[in-house]
Amino acid sequence: MPSLFAPACFLIFTLIGAAAAAGKVPAVIVFGDSSVDAGNNNQISTMLKSNFQPYGRDFYGGRPTGRFSNGRIPPDFISEAFGLRPFVPAYLDPQYNISDFAAGVCFASAGTGFDSSTSDVLNVIPLWKEVEYYKEYQNKLKAYVGDTKAHDIISESLYIISLGTNDFLENYYTLPSTRSKYTIDQFQDHILGLAEKFVKDIYELGARKMSLTGLPPMGCLPLERTTNFVNGNGGGCMDGYNNVALHFNGKMDGLVKKLNGEMPGIRVVFTNPYGIFMEIIRKPSNFGFEVASVACCATGMFEMGYLCDQLNPFTCSDANKYVLWDSFHPTEKTSRIIADYVVKHSLREFL
Protein backbone atom coordinates (compact mmCIF):
# COMPACT_ATOMS: atom_id res chain seq x y z
CA MET A 1 0.00 0.00 0.00
CA PRO A 2 2.57 2.66 0.91
CA SER A 3 4.17 2.23 -2.48
CA LEU A 4 0.87 3.23 -4.11
CA PHE A 5 -0.02 5.88 -1.60
CA ALA A 6 3.21 7.80 -1.73
CA PRO A 7 3.06 8.79 -5.42
CA ALA A 8 -0.59 9.86 -5.03
CA CYS A 9 0.35 12.01 -2.07
CA PHE A 10 3.21 13.53 -4.02
CA LEU A 11 0.85 14.27 -6.92
CA ILE A 12 -1.63 16.06 -4.67
CA PHE A 13 1.07 18.23 -3.13
CA THR A 14 2.44 19.02 -6.59
CA LEU A 15 -0.99 20.11 -7.75
CA ILE A 16 -1.52 22.31 -4.71
CA GLY A 17 1.92 23.83 -5.21
CA ALA A 18 1.23 24.55 -8.89
CA ALA A 19 -2.14 26.13 -8.11
CA ALA A 20 -0.61 28.43 -5.51
CA ALA A 21 2.13 29.58 -7.88
CA ALA A 22 -0.30 30.12 -10.76
CA GLY A 23 -2.57 32.42 -8.75
CA LYS A 24 0.18 34.79 -7.85
CA VAL A 25 0.42 37.86 -10.10
CA PRO A 26 1.30 40.72 -7.73
CA ALA A 27 1.45 43.39 -10.42
CA VAL A 28 0.83 44.10 -14.09
CA ILE A 29 3.82 45.75 -15.76
CA VAL A 30 3.28 47.36 -19.16
CA PHE A 31 5.58 48.19 -22.08
CA GLY A 32 4.36 49.54 -25.40
CA ASP A 33 2.66 52.28 -27.42
CA SER A 34 -0.64 54.22 -27.30
CA SER A 35 -2.63 50.98 -27.13
CA VAL A 36 -1.43 50.75 -23.50
CA ASP A 37 0.04 54.20 -22.57
CA ALA A 38 -1.57 55.42 -19.33
CA GLY A 39 -0.10 58.95 -19.53
CA ASN A 40 3.69 58.85 -19.85
CA ASN A 41 3.64 61.13 -22.90
CA ASN A 42 2.19 63.94 -20.79
CA GLN A 43 5.61 64.31 -19.19
CA ILE A 44 7.74 64.46 -22.34
CA SER A 45 8.09 66.98 -25.16
CA THR A 46 5.99 65.46 -27.91
CA MET A 47 2.90 66.65 -29.76
CA LEU A 48 1.43 63.20 -29.20
CA LYS A 49 -0.51 63.70 -25.97
CA SER A 50 -4.12 63.14 -24.97
CA ASN A 51 -4.20 65.10 -21.72
CA PHE A 52 -7.14 67.27 -22.71
CA GLN A 53 -10.91 66.93 -22.99
CA PRO A 54 -12.73 65.01 -24.40
CA TYR A 55 -10.11 62.29 -23.70
CA GLY A 56 -10.87 60.61 -20.39
CA ARG A 57 -14.41 61.96 -20.10
CA ASP A 58 -15.59 58.48 -19.01
CA PHE A 59 -12.53 57.75 -16.82
CA TYR A 60 -12.69 58.03 -13.02
CA GLY A 61 -13.48 61.69 -12.27
CA GLY A 62 -13.79 62.41 -16.01
CA ARG A 63 -10.04 63.00 -15.99
CA PRO A 64 -7.93 63.17 -19.18
CA THR A 65 -5.01 61.10 -17.88
CA GLY A 66 -3.13 60.73 -21.14
CA ARG A 67 -4.85 57.46 -22.05
CA PHE A 68 -5.86 57.53 -25.72
CA SER A 69 -9.47 56.70 -24.90
CA ASN A 70 -12.67 58.08 -23.47
CA GLY A 71 -12.04 55.88 -20.42
CA ARG A 72 -9.95 52.89 -19.48
CA ILE A 73 -7.61 50.92 -21.75
CA PRO A 74 -6.92 47.15 -21.90
CA PRO A 75 -4.20 46.93 -19.17
CA ASP A 76 -6.64 48.59 -16.73
CA PHE A 77 -9.21 45.85 -17.35
CA ILE A 78 -6.55 43.13 -17.26
CA SER A 79 -5.24 44.41 -13.90
CA GLU A 80 -8.80 44.36 -12.57
CA ALA A 81 -9.34 40.80 -13.86
CA PHE A 82 -6.26 39.73 -11.86
CA GLY A 83 -7.81 41.11 -8.67
CA LEU A 84 -5.52 44.15 -8.69
CA ARG A 85 -6.45 47.83 -8.99
CA PRO A 86 -8.88 48.67 -11.83
CA PHE A 87 -6.19 50.81 -13.49
CA VAL A 88 -2.43 50.72 -14.08
CA PRO A 89 -0.73 54.09 -13.40
CA ALA A 90 1.89 55.66 -15.67
CA TYR A 91 5.45 55.60 -14.32
CA LEU A 92 6.04 59.28 -15.17
CA ASP A 93 2.74 60.50 -13.70
CA PRO A 94 3.71 62.70 -10.71
CA GLN A 95 0.48 61.73 -8.91
CA TYR A 96 1.89 58.28 -8.18
CA ASN A 97 4.98 56.90 -6.49
CA ILE A 98 6.63 53.56 -5.77
CA SER A 99 3.98 52.59 -3.21
CA ASP A 100 1.48 52.62 -6.11
CA PHE A 101 3.85 51.16 -8.70
CA ALA A 102 4.60 48.14 -6.49
CA ALA A 103 1.14 46.87 -7.54
CA GLY A 104 1.43 47.72 -11.24
CA VAL A 105 3.14 50.25 -13.49
CA CYS A 106 3.04 51.38 -17.11
CA PHE A 107 6.16 52.43 -19.05
CA ALA A 108 4.42 52.70 -22.43
CA SER A 109 4.69 55.72 -24.70
CA ALA A 110 2.21 56.54 -27.46
CA GLY A 111 3.81 56.61 -30.90
CA THR A 112 6.69 54.31 -30.04
CA GLY A 113 7.72 51.11 -31.79
CA PHE A 114 10.16 48.24 -31.54
CA ASP A 115 12.52 50.21 -33.80
CA SER A 116 13.91 53.41 -32.27
CA SER A 117 13.62 55.14 -35.65
CA THR A 118 9.84 54.81 -35.10
CA SER A 119 9.91 56.65 -31.77
CA ASP A 120 12.03 59.37 -33.41
CA VAL A 121 9.23 60.18 -35.87
CA LEU A 122 7.02 61.63 -33.14
CA ASN A 123 9.74 62.34 -30.58
CA VAL A 124 8.43 59.85 -28.01
CA ILE A 125 10.05 57.39 -25.61
CA PRO A 126 12.00 54.65 -27.43
CA LEU A 127 11.56 51.10 -26.18
CA TRP A 128 15.15 50.93 -24.85
CA LYS A 129 14.33 53.97 -22.69
CA GLU A 130 11.20 52.22 -21.36
CA VAL A 131 13.62 49.49 -20.24
CA GLU A 132 15.88 52.10 -18.57
CA TYR A 133 12.84 53.34 -16.61
CA TYR A 134 12.07 49.72 -15.71
CA LYS A 135 15.60 49.31 -14.28
CA GLU A 136 15.16 52.49 -12.25
CA TYR A 137 11.80 51.10 -11.06
CA GLN A 138 13.48 47.88 -9.91
CA ASN A 139 15.93 49.88 -7.79
CA LYS A 140 13.15 51.95 -6.23
CA LEU A 141 11.16 48.76 -5.61
CA LYS A 142 14.09 47.12 -3.79
CA ALA A 143 14.53 50.19 -1.62
CA TYR A 144 10.81 50.26 -0.86
CA VAL A 145 9.91 46.58 -0.20
CA GLY A 146 13.35 44.97 0.27
CA ASP A 147 15.31 42.67 -2.05
CA THR A 148 13.36 39.45 -1.42
CA LYS A 149 9.91 40.93 -1.94
CA ALA A 150 11.12 42.95 -4.93
CA HIS A 151 12.50 39.77 -6.50
CA ASP A 152 9.09 38.10 -6.04
CA ILE A 153 7.24 41.01 -7.62
CA ILE A 154 9.66 41.15 -10.56
CA SER A 155 9.50 37.43 -11.32
CA GLU A 156 5.79 36.82 -10.65
CA SER A 157 4.33 39.90 -12.36
CA LEU A 158 2.54 39.75 -15.68
CA TYR A 159 4.39 41.75 -18.35
CA ILE A 160 2.15 43.14 -21.08
CA ILE A 161 4.05 44.02 -24.25
CA SER A 162 1.90 45.83 -26.81
CA LEU A 163 3.40 47.70 -29.76
CA GLY A 164 4.32 47.33 -33.42
CA THR A 165 1.54 49.15 -35.29
CA ASN A 166 3.60 52.37 -35.44
CA ASP A 167 6.61 50.52 -36.87
CA PHE A 168 4.45 49.79 -39.90
CA LEU A 169 2.11 52.77 -40.22
CA GLU A 170 4.28 55.63 -38.94
CA ASN A 171 7.62 54.25 -40.04
CA TYR A 172 7.65 51.71 -42.89
CA TYR A 173 4.67 53.07 -44.82
CA THR A 174 5.49 56.72 -44.06
CA LEU A 175 9.27 57.00 -44.44
CA PRO A 176 10.72 56.27 -47.89
CA SER A 177 14.13 55.82 -46.24
CA THR A 178 12.86 52.74 -44.37
CA ARG A 179 11.15 51.29 -47.44
CA SER A 180 14.34 51.66 -49.44
CA LYS A 181 16.21 49.58 -46.83
CA TYR A 182 13.80 46.66 -46.43
CA THR A 183 11.16 44.77 -48.37
CA ILE A 184 8.01 44.36 -46.28
CA ASP A 185 9.00 40.76 -45.49
CA GLN A 186 12.49 41.82 -44.39
CA PHE A 187 11.01 44.60 -42.29
CA GLN A 188 8.69 42.17 -40.51
CA ASP A 189 11.67 39.96 -39.67
CA HIS A 190 13.64 43.00 -38.54
CA ILE A 191 10.82 44.00 -36.15
CA LEU A 192 10.49 40.42 -34.88
CA GLY A 193 14.23 40.35 -34.21
CA LEU A 194 13.83 43.48 -32.09
CA ALA A 195 10.85 41.91 -30.28
CA GLU A 196 12.95 38.84 -29.50
CA LYS A 197 15.79 41.00 -28.22
CA PHE A 198 13.37 42.95 -26.02
CA VAL A 199 11.93 39.77 -24.46
CA LYS A 200 15.46 38.54 -23.77
CA ASP A 201 16.44 41.89 -22.24
CA ILE A 202 13.61 41.91 -19.71
CA TYR A 203 14.13 38.17 -19.08
CA GLU A 204 17.72 38.98 -18.11
CA LEU A 205 16.29 41.60 -15.73
CA GLY A 206 14.07 38.97 -14.07
CA ALA A 207 10.76 39.02 -15.99
CA ARG A 208 9.20 35.57 -16.53
CA LYS A 209 5.46 35.81 -17.29
CA MET A 210 4.87 37.72 -20.50
CA SER A 211 2.12 38.51 -22.96
CA LEU A 212 3.42 39.48 -26.39
CA THR A 213 0.63 41.21 -28.29
CA GLY A 214 0.13 40.91 -32.04
CA LEU A 215 -1.05 43.59 -34.45
CA PRO A 216 -4.70 44.69 -34.77
CA PRO A 217 -6.39 44.90 -38.20
CA MET A 218 -4.47 48.12 -38.80
CA GLY A 219 -5.94 48.60 -42.27
CA CYS A 220 -9.35 49.24 -40.68
CA LEU A 221 -8.33 52.28 -38.63
CA PRO A 222 -10.20 55.38 -39.86
CA LEU A 223 -6.93 57.11 -40.71
CA GLU A 224 -6.04 54.30 -43.11
CA ARG A 225 -9.56 54.11 -44.51
CA THR A 226 -9.31 57.79 -45.36
CA THR A 227 -6.12 57.13 -47.29
CA ASN A 228 -7.99 54.42 -49.15
CA PHE A 229 -10.81 56.88 -49.85
CA VAL A 230 -8.42 59.57 -51.09
CA ASN A 231 -6.79 56.97 -53.33
CA GLY A 232 -10.20 56.20 -54.84
CA ASN A 233 -10.75 52.82 -53.19
CA GLY A 234 -14.03 53.60 -51.47
CA GLY A 235 -12.89 54.03 -47.89
CA GLY A 236 -13.09 50.38 -46.83
CA CYS A 237 -10.39 48.62 -44.84
CA MET A 238 -6.98 48.51 -46.52
CA ASP A 239 -6.54 44.80 -47.18
CA GLY A 240 -2.83 45.24 -47.82
CA TYR A 241 -2.20 46.49 -44.28
CA ASN A 242 -4.46 43.84 -42.79
CA ASN A 243 -2.60 41.11 -44.65
CA VAL A 244 0.70 42.41 -43.30
CA ALA A 245 -0.78 42.29 -39.77
CA LEU A 246 -1.97 38.70 -40.29
CA HIS A 247 1.38 37.60 -41.69
CA PHE A 248 3.30 39.34 -38.91
CA ASN A 249 1.06 37.79 -36.24
CA GLY A 250 1.72 34.33 -37.64
CA LYS A 251 5.45 34.92 -37.36
CA MET A 252 5.10 36.33 -33.85
CA ASP A 253 3.24 33.21 -32.78
CA GLY A 254 6.22 31.21 -34.04
CA LEU A 255 8.63 33.45 -32.14
CA VAL A 256 6.66 32.89 -28.92
CA LYS A 257 6.87 29.11 -29.33
CA LYS A 258 10.61 29.37 -29.94
CA LEU A 259 11.18 31.57 -26.85
CA ASN A 260 9.23 29.17 -24.61
CA GLY A 261 11.37 26.30 -25.85
CA GLU A 262 14.64 28.14 -25.45
CA MET A 263 14.55 30.07 -22.21
CA PRO A 264 14.35 28.24 -18.87
CA GLY A 265 11.52 29.33 -16.58
CA ILE A 266 9.98 31.73 -19.08
CA ARG A 267 6.31 31.63 -19.95
CA VAL A 268 5.36 33.83 -22.90
CA VAL A 269 1.89 33.81 -24.40
CA PHE A 270 0.97 35.22 -27.79
CA THR A 271 -2.00 37.56 -27.37
CA ASN A 272 -3.75 38.09 -30.67
CA PRO A 273 -6.20 41.00 -30.82
CA TYR A 274 -6.76 40.68 -34.60
CA GLY A 275 -9.68 38.24 -34.73
CA ILE A 276 -11.80 39.75 -31.99
CA PHE A 277 -11.16 43.30 -33.24
CA MET A 278 -12.14 42.29 -36.78
CA GLU A 279 -15.29 40.59 -35.53
CA ILE A 280 -16.30 43.78 -33.71
CA ILE A 281 -15.65 45.87 -36.86
CA ARG A 282 -17.55 43.45 -39.11
CA LYS A 283 -20.51 42.81 -36.81
CA PRO A 284 -20.67 45.77 -34.43
CA SER A 285 -24.31 45.17 -33.52
CA ASN A 286 -23.44 41.73 -32.09
CA PHE A 287 -21.49 43.58 -29.43
CA GLY A 288 -24.02 46.36 -28.87
CA PHE A 289 -22.33 48.97 -31.08
CA GLU A 290 -24.08 51.19 -33.63
CA VAL A 291 -21.09 52.67 -35.47
CA ALA A 292 -17.88 50.97 -36.56
CA SER A 293 -16.47 52.92 -39.51
CA VAL A 294 -16.35 56.41 -38.04
CA ALA A 295 -14.82 57.38 -34.68
CA CYS A 296 -16.84 58.98 -31.84
CA CYS A 297 -14.47 61.88 -31.72
CA ALA A 298 -14.78 62.67 -35.39
CA THR A 299 -16.36 65.17 -37.69
CA GLY A 300 -18.71 62.55 -39.12
CA MET A 301 -16.52 62.40 -42.22
CA PHE A 302 -13.41 60.37 -42.84
CA GLU A 303 -10.62 61.51 -40.57
CA MET A 304 -7.23 62.88 -41.49
CA GLY A 305 -5.73 63.58 -38.06
CA TYR A 306 -4.27 61.19 -35.52
CA LEU A 307 -5.94 62.80 -32.52
CA CYS A 308 -9.28 64.01 -31.27
CA ASP A 309 -9.79 67.75 -31.63
CA GLN A 310 -10.56 69.50 -28.35
CA LEU A 311 -12.88 71.98 -30.08
CA ASN A 312 -14.66 69.47 -32.29
CA PRO A 313 -18.39 70.12 -31.83
CA PHE A 314 -19.29 66.80 -33.46
CA THR A 315 -17.90 64.43 -30.81
CA CYS A 316 -20.55 61.80 -30.14
CA SER A 317 -22.48 61.92 -26.88
CA ASP A 318 -22.40 58.18 -26.09
CA ALA A 319 -19.04 56.57 -26.81
CA ASN A 320 -20.49 53.13 -25.95
CA LYS A 321 -22.25 53.14 -29.32
CA TYR A 322 -18.91 53.50 -31.15
CA VAL A 323 -16.19 50.93 -31.77
CA LEU A 324 -13.57 53.65 -32.20
CA TRP A 325 -12.89 56.67 -30.07
CA ASP A 326 -10.52 58.65 -32.30
CA SER A 327 -9.13 57.82 -35.70
CA PHE A 328 -6.48 55.51 -34.25
CA HIS A 329 -7.85 54.14 -30.96
CA PRO A 330 -10.76 52.06 -29.65
CA THR A 331 -13.37 53.29 -27.20
CA GLU A 332 -13.34 52.08 -23.60
CA LYS A 333 -16.11 49.63 -24.42
CA THR A 334 -14.10 48.07 -27.26
CA SER A 335 -11.04 47.90 -24.99
CA ARG A 336 -13.07 46.10 -22.35
CA ILE A 337 -14.34 43.51 -24.86
CA ILE A 338 -10.83 42.91 -26.19
CA ALA A 339 -9.34 42.70 -22.68
CA ASP A 340 -12.02 40.24 -21.52
CA TYR A 341 -11.33 38.15 -24.61
CA VAL A 342 -7.55 38.03 -24.14
CA VAL A 343 -7.84 37.29 -20.41
CA LYS A 344 -10.07 34.33 -21.27
CA HIS A 345 -8.08 33.06 -24.25
CA SER A 346 -4.44 33.93 -23.60
CA LEU A 347 -3.85 35.09 -20.04
CA ARG A 348 -6.04 32.57 -18.22
CA GLU A 349 -3.07 30.41 -17.25
CA PHE A 350 -1.64 33.30 -15.21
CA LEU A 351 -4.88 34.00 -13.30
Ligand SMILES: *[C@@H]1O[C@H](CO)[C@@H](O)[C@H](O)[C@H]1NC(C)=O
Ligand atom coordinates in the same frame (compact mmCIF):
# COMPACT_ATOMS: atom_id res chain seq x y z
C1 LIG B 1 3.68 58.13 -1.86
O1 LIG B 1 2.71 59.14 -1.85
C2 LIG B 1 1.87 59.13 -0.71
C3 LIG B 1 0.80 60.20 -0.85
O2 LIG B 1 0.64 60.66 -2.13
C4 LIG B 1 2.68 59.38 0.52
O3 LIG B 1 1.85 59.32 1.67
C5 LIG B 1 3.77 58.32 0.63
O4 LIG B 1 4.62 58.61 1.71
C6 LIG B 1 4.60 58.26 -0.66
N1 LIG B 1 5.45 57.09 -0.55
C7 LIG B 1 6.74 57.08 -0.91
C8 LIG B 1 7.48 55.80 -0.69
O5 LIG B 1 7.30 58.06 -1.39
